[in-house]
Amino acid sequence: MxxxxxxxxxxxxLGFTFLYAPIVSLIVxxxxxxxxxxxxxxxxxxxxxxxxxxxxxxxxxxxxLKIAFVSASLALVFxxxxxxxxxxxxxxxxxxxxxxMVTAPLVMPEVITxxxxxxxxxxxxxxxxxxxGRGLLTIIIAHTTFxxxxxxxxxxxxxxxxxxxxEEAALDLGxxxxxxxxxxxxxxxxxxxxxxxxxxxxxxxxxxxxxxFVSGPGASTLPMVIFSKVRLxxxxxxxxxxxxxxxxxxxxxxxxxxxxxxxxxS
Amino acid sequence: MTGAQAAPPLTKxxxxxxxxxxxxxxxxxxxxxxxxxxxxxAVVAKISFSEAVIARPPYTSLIEWTGEGAMLLKLNFxxxxxxxxxxxxxxxxxxxxxxxxxxxxxxxxxxxxMAYYIARAPERRRNVLLMLIILPFWTSFLLRxxxxxxxxKGNGIVNNILLSLxxxxxxxxxxQTNFAVYVGIVYTYLPFMILPLFTNLVKLDNDLLEASSxxxxxxxxxxxxITLPLSIPGMIAGSMLVFIPVIGEFVIPAxxxxxxxxxxxxxxxxxxxxxxxxxxxxxxxxxxxxxxxxPIMLLRNAQAASAEGSS
Numbered sequence: 001m002x003x004x005x006x007x008x009x010x011x012x013x014l015g016f017t018f019l020y021a022p023i024v025s026l027i028v029x030x031x032x033x034x035x036x037x038x039x040x041x042x043x044x045x046x047x048x049x050x051x052x053x054x055x056x057x058x059x060x061x062x063x064x065l066k067i068a069f070v071s072a073s074l075a076l077v078f079x080x081x082x083x084x085x086x087x088x089x090x091x092x093x094x095x096x097x098x099x100x101m102v103t104a105p106l107v108m109p110e111v112i113t114x115x116x117x118x119x120x121x122x123x124x125x126x127x128x129x130x131x132x133g134r135g136l137l138t139i140i141i142a143h144t145t146f147x148x149x150x151x152x153x154x155x156x157x158x159x160x161x162x163x164x165x166x167e168e169a170a171l172d173l174g175x176x177x178x179x180x181x182x183x184x185x186x187x188x189x190x191x192x193x194x195x196x197x198x199x200x201x202x203x204x205x206x207x208x209x210x211x212x213f214v215s216g217p218g219a220s221t222l223p224m225v226i227f228s229k230v231r232l233x234x235x236x237x238x239x240x241x242x243x244x245x246x247x248x249x250x251x252x253x254x255x256x257x258x259x260x261x262x263x264x265x266s
Numbered sequence: 267m268t269g270a271q272a273a274p275p276l277t278k279x280x281x282x283x284x285x286x287x288x289x290x291x292x293x294x295x296x297x298x299x300x301x302x303x304x305x306x307x308a309v310v311a312k313i314s315f316s317e318a319v320i321a322r323p324p325y326t327s328l329i330e331w332t333g334e335g336a337m338l339l340k341l342n343f344x345x346x347x348x349x350x351x352x353x354x355x356x357x358x359x360x361x362x363x364x365x366x367x368x369x370x371x372x373x374x375x376x377x378x379x380m381a382y383y384i385a386r387a388p389e390r391r392r393n394v395l396l397m398l399i400i401l402p403f404w405t406s407f408l409l410r411x412x413x414x415x416x417x418x419k420g421n422g423i424v425n426n427i428l429l430s431l432x433x434x435x436x437x438x439x440x441x442q443t444n445f446a447v448y449v450g451i452v453y454t455y456l457p458f459m460i461l462p463l464f465t466n467l468v469k470l471d472n473d474l475l476e477a478s479s480x481x482x483x484x485x486x487x488x489x490x491x492i493t494l495p496l497s498i499p500g501m502i503a504g505s506m507l508v509f510i511p512v513i514g515e516f517v518i519p520a521x522x523x524x525x526x527x528x529x530x531x532x533x534x535x536x537x538x539x540x541x542x543x544x545x546x547x548x549x550x551x552x553x554x555x556x557x558x559x560x561p562i563m564l565l566r567n568a569q570a571a572s573a574e575g576s577s
Contacts, residue, residue, distance in 0.1 A: 005485065011379035018376070019402050019456065022413035025423055029416060039421065082295035092292055100566070101299040107507060107565065109514020109558075111531045112551045115538060116306030119548065122323045123309050145302040148295065178287065199404075206406045209516050213538070223408050230412050230521060234419070242409040249404045257397065 023246060030239035047240040056225055057241065064205050064222040067136060071143035072200035078144065079151025079196060080189075084181070086152070087159040088167075102156075105149040114213030117142045121214060134216030142214045143207060147200035154199065158192035159185075194256055202249065307555070314548035315341045325545050345549035355533065355550065359557065362530040365444070366512040369451040370505050373459045376452055377504065381463035382493075385470070396464070403457045411450050411521050418446050418522070442524030450518040455511075459504035466500025467493070499571045506565035510558055530554055 030048075034041035051057060082102055086095070105113065121131055121138050131137050166188070170180045186193075208223035215221065229235055316325040328341065349355040384395045402410060417423045418440040425437040440446055470493060478488040516531040523529070530550065538547040 008379055008383050012383035015376060015380040015456075016398060018453065019399070022410060022417060022453070023402060023405065025417060026409065026413045036421065039426070078295045078298055081291055082299075085292050085295065089288065089292060094292075094296060098292075098296050098299070101296075101303050103566065103569070104562065105303060107510040107562065109511055109531060109554065111514045111516055111534045112310075112554060113306075115534065115547060115551050116310045117302065119309045119313055119544070120302070120306040126323065141302060145298070148298070152295075202404050202406075206408060208408055209535075223406070226408055226412075227517075230408075230415070234412070234416050238409070238412060239416075242406065242412070245409065246405050250401070253397075253401060253404055 026242045030243040047236040051237045051240045060222045060225040068201045068204035071140050071204045072197050074144040075147035075200040076197045079148035082152040083155035102152045105146045110209035114210040118213040135219040138214040143204040151196035154196040155192045158189045310548045314552050318543045318545045345545045358528045358530045358533045361528045366509050370509045373452045377459035381460045385467035446522035450522045455508040458507040462503040463500045466497050499568050503568040510561050
């Protein structure tokens with residue numbers, strides 16, 4: 001390969017700066033003493049203290065974590081099943097439909113997904129009385145639905161890369177399909193399952209629009225609380241919250257990527 | 267299978283799963299998505315034909331039972347007529363398409379050199395760079411949009427730098443403009459463009475590039491005659507991954523845009539939450555879906571093309 005043109009390197013450096021400058025600014029100004037978020041007036045950690053005393057934010061964070069944990073786990077199961085069916089089950093009635101339903105939620109504008117699910121829940125409630133009212137349960141159903149699409153895509157690409165002869169060998173040796181899945185397929189796709197779950201967890205934790213539509217009184221998620229605060233202007237305790245989230249995510253991704261290294265070599 | 271006698275119901279369940287395993291494994295994700303993804307669209311379509319009333323739920327039923335037990339289907343097109351009559355909606359659709367189009371082009375221009383750079387990097391560095399592209403995607407989207415408020419506002423970071431360098435004498439108004447909306451969109455959707463482009467560019471056959479340069483083509487000619495045409499599927503896939511969700515984007519125009527930033531996602535939101543007119547909100551959603559049919563089909567085709575290329 002010939003040496004790269006200089007403008008390519010410059011474009012890449014500018015691009016990465018563009019990606020990271022806002023994140024760095026969030027972190028830096030979370031330690032700013034002044035209430036005016038962007039005017040530096042001295043180092044302080046007081047906004048972190050203030051954050052930990054805010055019952056509204058803490059309550060919403062707890063609700064969001066519960067929703068994210070359950071949704072990510074359900075999405076992992078359903079998404080993996082969808083990926084398995086699409087890559088290993090040959091042809092069956094409705095395969096194109098399933099493929100379409102797995103891709104579409106990824107690009108569907110959130111306002112449409114949110115509105116349509118809310119209207120479904122309302123129609124179901126008046127038809128069979130379930131789900132009674134809206135809250136945690138309806139948010140979990142909504143998040144499971146869009147997260148399972150992400151899991152399906154991640155797992156599907158891993159299954160496509162995987163050497164199918166391993167599974168065929170196990171089947172030839174007389175193992176039942178379920179046994180082949182748990183003993184042969186599952187260990188190979190485990191890294192994809194971990195990243196699918198983590199991705200679902202963060203997507204659920206982050207969702208504002210869909211949750212706003214399908215949530216009910218008393219079930220305000222963290223993004224809903226952040227949004228209502230941010231609409232009134234910047235506030236330093238939100239910077240502190242952002243910093244905490246960024247640190248947790250960076251740690252999680254770092255741990256996950258060291259866990260995945262050996263699997264990639266195999 | 268030691269519990270065969272002890273727990274007959276469990277054995278029965280296991281046997282049932284064994285016998286119907288294939289149908290069950292297909293059925294679970296299929297029915298979940300049919301019930302919670304497909305049917306909701308039918309519900310939205312249905313409600314878009316009903317009338318808004320002050321009640322719970324706030325819309326009329328399409329089917330009425332007359333006294334003699336006959337069924338009466340009342341389709342009400344007034345919500346769609348309203349969308350055409352009130353210029354607000356047509357303007358909002360048009361402006362969403364415009365914003366989505368120009369921000370997709372801008373994202374492509376920023377993403378292409380980055381994707382190319384990463385695809386041509388040595389393999390070890392490539393993985394680190396890819397990780398750096400994906401990492402921001404994992405941190406909160408809402409908070410990353412929020413970060414731009416601090417950067418772009420009147421006494422924000424950019425204005426502070428410009429003022430202290432003496433480039434401007436008074437702050438430039440950037441927040442609550444369409445410019446801020448474009449910056450926010452390019453910023454948040456950049457990874458969606460880079461990743462499909464990268465997957466496409468990394469598969470590019472080096473022999474083709476070498477053959478071209480051996481035959482005397484200059485690097486620029488090689489790029490425009492070989493690399494660029496071969497990366498069209500990646501460009502289409504990335505562009506659709508940006509264009510489609512941006513059409514209905516709510517958070518970015520709500521936080522970074524001004525009162526005159528007209529986007530259909532914002533209109534739908536206020537129709538639903540402020541005006542509480544569910545039937546009109548449904549009609550807005552249905553028209554948006556119709557607009558998105560062609561882009562979604564383009565995306566499906568581009569993804570199918572790249573899947574065939576890799577196998």
